[in-house]
Amino acid sequence: MVTRQRWLIGSALLVAILATVPLFTDRRDLLNLLFLVYLAVCLGQSWNILGGFAGQVNLGHAAFFGIGSLVARNLWAVQNYPFSLAFVAGGLAAVAFAMVIGMPTFRLRGVYFAIGTLGVGEVLRLTTANALPLVSALPTELVNTYDLASRYELALGLAAASTLAAYLLLSSRLGLGVLAVREDEEAAQATGVDALRHKLAALAVSALFAGLAGATFAYYHVSYYPELAFSPHWTFDAVLITFIGGVGTLIGPVIGAVFYVLVREQLAVTLVSVHQVIFGILFIVVVLTLPGGLVDLSSRLRRPRKRAK
Amino acid sequence: MSPQLIAQNLVFGLFVGSNYGLAAVGLSLVFGVLRVLNVAHGELLMVGGYVTFWLFTLTGLDPFLSALVCAPVLFILGLALNQGLFGFVERLDEETKIKNSLLISFGLTLVIQNAAQALWTADERSVSSSLVAGGTVVLGVALPYTRLAGLILALLTIVALHQLLQRTYFGKAVRATAEDWEAASVAGIDVQRTYLITFALGAALAGVAGTLVSIQYSIAPAVGIAWTLKALVVVVLAGLGSIFGAFAAGLLLGIAEQISVFILGAAYREVVGLVLFLLVLVLRPQGLFGRPH
Amino acid sequence: MPMPDTPTPMLQVSGIDARHGDVQALWGVSLEVRQGEVVTIIGPNGAGKTTLMRTIMGLHRPSAGTIHLEGAPIHNLPPHRVSERGVILVPEGRRLFGGMRVLENLEVGAYAPEARRRRAETLELVFETFPILAERQQQQAGTLSGGQQQMLAIGRALMGLPRLLLLDEPSLGLAPIVVQQIFQVVEALGRQRGVTVLLVEQNARLALEVADRAYVLEQGRVAGTGRAADLLTDPRVQQAYLGYVPAPTEAPV
Numbered sequence: 001m002v003t004r005q006r007w008l009i010g011s012a013l014l015v016a017i018l019a020t021v022p023l024f025t026d027r028r029d030l031l032n033l034l035f036l037v038y039l040a041v042c043l044g045q046s047w048n049i050l051g052g053f054a055g056q057v058n059l060g061h062a063a064f065f066g067i068g069s070l071v072a073r074n075l076w077a078v079q080n081y082p083f084s085l086a087f088v089a090g091g092l093a094a095v096a097f098a099m100v101i102g103m104p105t106f107r108l109r110g111v112y113f114a115i116g117t118l119g120v121g122e123v124l125r126l127t128t129a130n131a132l133p134l135v136s137a138l139p140t141e142l143v144n145t146y147d148l149a150s151r152y153e154l155a156l157g158l159a160a161a162s163t164l165a166a167y168l169l170l171s172s173r174l175g176l177g178v179l180a181v182r183e184d185e186e187a188a189q190a191t192g193v194d195a196l197r198h199k200l201a202a203l204a205v206s207a208l209f210a211g212l213a214g215a216t217f218a219y220y221h222v223s224y225y226p227e228l229a230f231s232p233h234w235t236f237d238a239v240l241i242t243f244i245g246g247v248g249t250l251i252g253p254v255i256g257a258v259f260y261v262l263v264r265e266q267l268a269v270t271l272v273s274v275h276q277v278i279f280g281i282l283f284i285v286v287v288l289t290l291p292g293g294l295v296d297l298s299s300r301l302r303r304p305r306k307r308a309k
Numbered sequence: 310m311s312p313q314l315i316a317q318n319l320v321f322g323l324f325v326g327s328n329y330g331l332a333a334v335g336l337s338l339v340f341g342v343l344r345v346l347n348v349a350h351g352e353l354l355m356v357g358g359y360v361t362f363w364l365f366t367l368t369g370l371d372p373f374l375s376a377l378v379c380a381p382v383l384f385i386l387g388l389a390l391n392q393g394l395f396g397f398v399e400r401l402d403e404e405t406k407i408k409n410s411l412l413i414s415f416g417l418t419l420v421i422q423n424a425a426q427a428l429w430t431a432d433e434r435s436v437s438s439s440l441v442a443g444g445t446v447v448l449g450v451a452l453p454y455t456r457l458a459g460l461i462l463a464l465l466t467i468v469a470l471h472q473l474l475q476r477t478y479f480g481k482a483v484r485a486t487a488e489d490w491e492a493a494s495v496a497g498i499d500v501q502r503t504y505l506i507t508f509a510l511g512a513a514l515a516g517v518a519g520t521l522v523s524i525q526y527s528i529a530p531a532v533g534i535a536w537t538l539k540a541l542v543v544v545v546l547a548g549l550g551s552i553f554g555a556f557a558a559g560l561l562l563g564i565a566e567q568i569s570v571f572i573l574g575a576a577y578r579e580v581v582g583l584v585l586f587l588l589v590l591v592l593r594p595q596g597l598f599g600r601p602h
Numbered sequence: 603m604p605m606p607d608t609p610t611p612m613l614q615v616s617g618i619d620a621r622h623g624d625v626q627a628l629w630g631v632s633l634e635v636r637q638g639e640v641v642t643i644i645g646p647n648g649a650g651k652t653t654l655m656r657t658i659m660g661l662h663r664p665s666a667g668t669i670h671l672e673g674a675p676i677h678n679l680p681p682h683r684v685s686e687r688g689v690i691l692v693p694e695g696r697r698l699f700g701g702m703r704v705l706e707n708l709e710v711g712a713y714a715p716e717a718r719r720r721r722a723e724t725l726e727l728v729f730e731t732f733p734i735l736a737e738r739q740q741q742q743a744g745t746l747s748g749g750q751q752q753m754l755a756i757g758r759a760l761m762g763l764p765r766l767l768l769l770d771e772p773s774l775g776l777a778p779i780v781v782q783q784i785f786q787v788v789e790a791l792g793r794q795r796g797v798t799v800l801l802v803e804q805n806a807r808l809a810l811e812v813a814d815r816a817y818v819l820e821q822g823r824v825a826g827t828g829r830a831a832d833l834l835t836d837p838r839v840q841q842a843y844l845g846y847v848p849a850p851t852e853a854p855v
Binding site: 478484488495496500550 | 659660661681682685686690693697698699700701702706709710711712713714717718758759762
């Protein structure tokens, strides 16, 4: 299909161009901002895979982020393994944890799944806060070799990879089953779709990218607060980004991430808490009136006819 | 380990638990009747705490008395929130309704918490009562009057709610709507209006809980989420369908926490409740006192 | 006692279309019920009978058509308003408030102001009609037997002082002897108390025996109508709904 090819080529070009940015500039503020955007894209895409595609509202997403972060940080900064190893290990650890909790929690329906995952996330946060020191710093050699450009590239790669993964999932047979489960789990089950297996698959991919994002977070920060990695705000951010951009769509988390990070950085300078109020209101507006998010808004503006109910 | 010590811990667990129970009852009521899970419930509690604080700071009104102001103020806020916000999703089918109300209340949490932070700063606030101070010792167990008064106030509120639900026609309408809203509608009950008033009642209950929290703990914008979580834990422990069940589960949680603090130390206080919560969720979803779904 | 033909029928359903999402369940359904009549709607499973009842009650919004009660439109009213006007549904499957006691179920039935005012005398009447309910008034509704639950459901509806009682599948899941009891009550309601009844029933024979007139609903459309007595002897109805198979010597119609 020509359009699809165009999109793929266009996206690849965009990523390639963005990858060259560190070659042209040394500005830390720009690189940091883009880093945050890329991290946000990955965060959104990872949540969207379970929350948007599979329709399972996971309020404990921060747990995956935190585990990936903790494992990676420990292996890299404390035990001195190369970061590439720590990175992968972080992602896998998150997936392993997800599989363990996935089995019991997926037996819960709807809202009970949401609050169950919320509970899990909180247990992890509190346990981490109690068991680990408040903050740790990087050993000196790692501080000396700290290079923002590589963090930038990693985050960009992750944003691209998570989006690609979402795309591949959507166009696969597995993805079809996942979407069917979202629409009507019982009906899907009746037509032979093993709902649990599909939900677990979506959960695995979701946890993987959340964990890798967490690992990237651990790589990025010099001083590291373990409890922060498990903070529910990662979940909130993921949910906000996804919904504002357009839940269940491929490009939604990208748009949402760009919008969210840019607006937040802009507002946080002037009005500290107000930006969260604005996002909260925007989120509510989206849920109530614009379920498709900003993605839907643009297409609605282009074809102003009433949607059939 | 003297019997006094055990009794002291039990009693303290009851004191703490009565707050948990009161915080949970409003949430349970709204979820049971409207099938709306309002995760902003803790924020309403926090607002109630601030109402008490500002009344105390600006007018010197004793915090225990300000519960009488808090309840109607939060009731009106609840009316506004339902009318202007949740009402839009209440007509949807149950699954969509639950999901959307969860999301909406999540957004509301962000709005209220951060608005509070912007307006009143993140500083912790506390109040003290001049009416109720000091304490007594009974059989070697210390009973601070503030705590005791809190327990009594919580109990009175619960009993009043119970009477409302059992003895009044409106209460019957609420219970009928909770069981089967279509059948209730056919019987002549205005379901939308019942939802509206029940939601506002839930907010009022959160307000009263907030008053007690401001006296016994402190109030800051960040405490909203903590109390929502606490209320959620209690609601899951209790299961749906019983007001007294929710309150009892709150008391039990308070006691369980005290025991765990005793054994494991203060750091893991919160974890105990959450672990129980997860266990009940997975092993006995209808809760300890609820009816099977 | 049936009144002589009144100019405006009590209930007038005209051209009702109803949908479930994208699927259309009712197509241009029209029927009327006159004061004091017992009218029944028979037809196979899935014909749309329950949808029709729910639409009349206001639980379902029609996509086209009108419903008038004594000349006044009710098709846009929410169920509690329809109930206030005197149309009350005894839903399929009873739909009792299982966690509440028998007496409380009845009390809730008399929620509307007028009904509430007269609830003491109505309660007596209901207890007279269903003595078993009086016996078990403090019992939890969910613990009653099927037949008792059906009586409670009818009793609850009666507490609302209905002028038109909608009964949806009252015999569902009940033993034959209990069904007989229920239908005796339904007949008495119609004949003695002057309550107008619109009855949807799988058990076509019983329904036709107790009714004055009947409609046949098939696949969302009115396939036929007439006096109940006539339909009882109509060979097509007999074959389709009364389980009557013509003997081999008889010529097929």
